[in-house]
Amino acid sequence: MVRRLQTIAEQTPQNAPPIFSCGVKCLFFFLSLLFFVGCRQVGDLLLPTAVPLAVAPEIATAQAESHDETVSIVADEIVPDLTPQPTIDARIPTPEGEGIRPMDAEQNYVRSEVPAPHNSEEWRPPPMIAPLSFNPDDHYWLIRPIPSGSRNYDLEWYPFGNDVQADNVPAYRIHHGVDFPNDTGTPILAAGSGTVIHAGSFPSPRNGINYYGNTIVIQHDWQWQGKDVFTLYAHTLEYFVQAGDNVEQGEVIAGVGSSGEVTGPHLHFEVRVGANEYVDTRNPALWIVPYEGWGTLAGKVVDRRGRLIPGARLELRAPGANENLRKQSTYATIIRSDEVWQENFVIGDVPAGEYELHITVADVTYVREVTVLPGQTSFEVISTEFTYNPTPTPRPLPTSLSPVLIEGTPFNETDSLTTTPVPDS
Numbered sequence: 001m002v003r004r005l006q007t008i009a010e011q012t013p014q015n016a017p018p019i020f021s022c023g024v025k026c027l028f029f030f031l032s033l034l035f036f037v038g039c040r041q042v043g044d045l046l047l048p049t050a051v052p053l054a055v056a057p058e059i060a061t062a063q064a065e066s067h068d069e070t071v072s073i074v075a076d077e078i079v080p081d082l083t084p085q086p087t088i089d090a091r092i093p094t095p096e097g098e099g100i101r102p103m104d105a106e107q108n109y110v111r112s113e114v115p116a117p118h119n120s121e122e123w124r125p126p127p128m129i130a131p132l133s134f135n136p137d138d139h140y141w142l143i144r145p146i147p148s149g150s151r152n153y154d155l156e157w158y159p160f161g162n163d164v165q166a167d168n169v170p171a172y173r174i175h176h177g178v179d180f181p182n183d184t185g186t187p188i189l190a191a192g193s194g195t196v197i198h199a200g201s202f203p204s205p206r207n208g209i210n211y212y213g214n215t216i217v218i219q220h221d222w223q224w225q226g227k228d229v230f231t232l233y234a235h236t237l238e239y240f241v242q243a244g245d246n247v248e249q250g251e252v253i254a255g256v257g258s259s260g261e262v263t264g265p266h267l268h269f270e271v272r273v274g275a276n277e278y279v280d281t282r283n284p285a286l287w288i289v290p291y292e293g294w295g296t297l298a299g300k301v302v303d304r305r306g307r308l309i310p311g312a313r314l315e316l317r318a319p320g321a322n323e324n325l326r327k328q329s330t331y332a333t334i335i336r337s338d339e340v341w342q343e344n345f346v347i348g349d350v351p352a353g354e355y356e357l358h359i360t361v362a363d364v365t366y367v368r369e370v371t372v373l374p375g376q377t378s379f380e381v382i383s384t385e386f387t388y389n390p391t392p393t394p395r396p397l398p399t400s401l402s403p404v405l406i407e408g409t410p411f412n413e414t415d416s417l418t419t420t421p422v423p424d425s
């Protein structure tokens with residue numbers, strides 16, 4: 001593989017999604033009420049009026065959690081009943097006046113009026129079959145928690161391990177999961193088989209705020225590296241399972257909702273390894289099976305002593321192109337890496353092929369030519385020639401990769417990301 005290095009001074013304008021204002025949210029809530037009241041039952045089908053179809057696509061483009069207190073009104077209104085019965089947002093009538101079941105959720109699910117054409121940016125190939133491990137370090141053992149035909153790929157501008165990647169959106173939490181924006185009621189699938197260990201509200205142990213809203217946690221019936229693996233599904237409309245239930249991979253466990261602190265309906269999905277704790281999340285893109293013919297680009301940006309550099313800018317482009325296909329940063333320091341890969345970035349769902357990865361650290365941009373292979377993780381180790389002083393965290397070596405030093409020395413010690421450079425040992 002050819003690797004080259006060049007230094008580019010550039011300022012890349014960032015594409016910014018629309019802000020989902022409270023006004024729009026209130027409008028959506030009102031229109032949703034109109035929709036559900038306006039549903040009429042014909043045979044076994046609920047046929048919607050045209051009202052929600054006109055607004056649903058707009059809403060589905062901008063969702064994510066916010067720690068802005070001003071958006072907590074949704075959480076206050078949707079804190080669920082703590083009884084073990086399936087619950088549903090009390091504002092939305094159901095035919096029987098009680099918790100709805102999976103078939104009802106499917107009937108309530110409103111597909112987009114205009115199917116995405118197969119050559120559009122919206123289209124994705126069918127996912128491969130999980131579990132999938134073309135190479136021994138891969139563990140694509142989970143399916144997408146949203147069915148094909150709905151948006152089963154995550155929100156690009158709020159990547160795992162990153163703050164929000166848009167100029168006109170206020171700062172969020174560092175993302176410990178990935179978001180799947182979808183219409184309310186879209187089925188949520190168990191990503192793997194296992195036992196439901198939680199189905200209810202999920203208040204923060206730190207401050208009691210129910211950021212996650214209605215939440216389901218599955219402990220899977222297999223382990224990774226001798227550790228338990230959990231998946232978490234937040235902001236659901238309701239639950240179709242309860243704690244203690246055994247679920248199969250692909251089983252409908254809930255519908256997409258807006259419970260908790262959100263700016264629109266979406267599934268927040270987490271993978272937790274070792275313990276069902278916030279600090280034990282891992283990048284779901286290393287667990288969710290790729291699309292047919294697509295793969296995953298992962299790697300680590302390290303200093304000359306092999307320590308991970310957080311916050312380095314990453315831009316994936318077609319060779320020679322100026323436009324970013326994807327952009328994000330290396331993980332924040334609080335994010336944990338995969339047991340084997342020890343990565344600090346993952347760009348998931350990339351069509352197999354040749355790309356340029358632009359890496360910007362301290363206003364200097366490197367370019368590396370990368371190859372993404374289908375159905376597996378293509379891993380890049382990007383070593384800079386300067387010393388960074390990270391939070392000390394012991395990290396074992398990966399199983400099959402050794403660092404490849406980028407040629408050139410763009411940094412002096414004084415260019416280090418820290419004011420207290422660590423001397424070489």
Ligand SMILES: [Zn+2]
Pocket residue numbers: 064065175177178179267268269
């Ligand atoms: Zn999220």
